[in-house]
Amino acid sequence: MKYIVADFDIRCDANLLQTCKDLLADMAGNAGFESFEETGSNHLKGYAQKDLFYRHALDEAIKDFPIEQVEISYTLENVEDKDWNAAWEEGGFEPINIQDKVLIFDAKQPLGSFHIRKSTLPIAIDARLAFGTGTHQTTRMIVSALLELDMEGKRVLDCGCGTGILSLAASKLGAKECIAYDIDEWSVENTKHNAEINQVANLSVFHGDGRVISHINGVFDIVMANINRNILLADMEKLKEVMSSSATLILSGFYEEDIPLLTEKASSLGLEETGKKTDGDWACLLLQNRKL
Numbered sequence: 001m002k003y004i005v006a007d008f009d010i011r012c013d014a015n016l017l018q019t020c021k022d023l024l025a026d027m028a029g030n031a032g033f034e035s036f037e038e039t040g041s042n043h044l045k046g047y048a049q050k051d052l053f054y055r056h057a058l059d060e061a062i063k064d065f066p067i068e069q070v071e072i073s074y075t076l077e078n079v080e081d082k083d084w085n086a087a088w089e090e091g092g093f094e095p096i097n098i099q100d101k102v103l104i105f106d107a108k109q110p111l112g113s114f115h116i117r118k119s120t121l122p123i124a125i126d127a128r129l130a131f132g133t134g135t136h137q138t139t140r141m142i143v144s145a146l147l148e149l150d151m152e153g154k155r156v157l158d159c160g161c162g163t164g165i166l167s168l169a170a171s172k173l174g175a176k177e178c179i180a181y182d183i184d185e186w187s188v189e190n191t192k193h194n195a196e197i198n199q200v201a202n203l204s205v206f207h208g209d210g211r212v213i214s215h216i217n218g219v220f221d222i223v224m225a226n227i228n229r230n231i232l233l234a235d236m237e238k239l240k241e242v243m244s245s246s247a248t249l250i251l252s253g254f255y256e257e258d259i260p261l262l263t264e265k266a267s268s269l270g271l272e273e274t275g276k277k278t279d280g281d282w283a284c285l286l287l288q289n290r291k292l
Contacts, residue, residue, distance in 0.1 A: 002050040003079050006033070006058070010042050011071040017042070020070055022281050026255055027065075029228040031058035049184065050078065093125075098143050102169060107197050121172045124197050125163055126190070137279035138226050138252040143169050144277065145250050145286055149222065151175050157216070157242065159225035159235070160253075161205065164191030166224050171200045179216055181206040210235040219244040229254040233265055240269045243289045248274070252284040259283055 032052035037045045095105040107124040152174035158167040161180035188207045275286035
């Protein structure tokens with residue numbers, strides 16, 4: 001799969017720089033960008049699948065940027081998956097300990113090299129992608145949310161699975177079955193690979209977008225989606241249709257300022273907010289299904 005990489009150069013007051021980066025990342029999501037990486041004090045890199053990139057939307061977002069006296073320019077580059085994943089795959093990532101209950105670590109490192117409690121669940125990730133390793137706030141918040149739920153015997157749907165880390169966590173916490181999908185073929189293969197590494201046999205992975213949901217039989221007790229705000233808004237009704245009568249929907253991949261938009265949409269579908277988490281500017285919502 002081919003990607004567009006945008007290198008954004010942001011010029012503004014130093015006190016506003018982080019706010020400008022966060023706003024730009026949020027607005028660029030409307031143009032198809034899925035992931036971002038800070039590569040310098042004034043630079044931000046964004047990654048979008050070539051088929052989903054909408055340049056006009058990006059230009060309009062920059063033109064209508066809500067903060068005055070900010071100059072944003074960018075360059076574009078066409079790359080293959082392996083070109084921008086290679087450096088991360090080689091470098092790996094530091095282990096992530098979540099509440100002393102889950103340890104997410106680089107599969108290239110032996111588990112025995114970490115000092116953890118016997119009760120801590122280990123999750124090995126072959127870091128083929130820089131996102132979905134637990135290093136991002138949204139991933140950590142969803143794993144934390146799973147730790148607060150009774151996962152035993154549950155059927156779980158993972159939307160936009162990335163490396164599969166959320167499904168792996170759900171399975172190791174007691175889920176009976178996990179179904180995952182992603183629009184990126186690389187992510188689908190990576191999830192399957194990580195399931196093998198972790199000896200997780202109750203995870204099925206499919207390639208596609210939200211339309212995959214209509215081809216999945218049965219309902220789910222827990223639905224997870226770590227995607228950008230606009231896709232969450234567009235797909236929430238589909239997600240509601242495959243939720244059991246008392247199911248929990250866990251959403252992340254958006255900013256705290258987006259919560260009102262998402263809760264308004266959720267309420268219209270009969271989904272009630274039961275909890276939320278924030279980490280920096282990022283947010284996570286827990287929603288409970290209820291009868292309208």
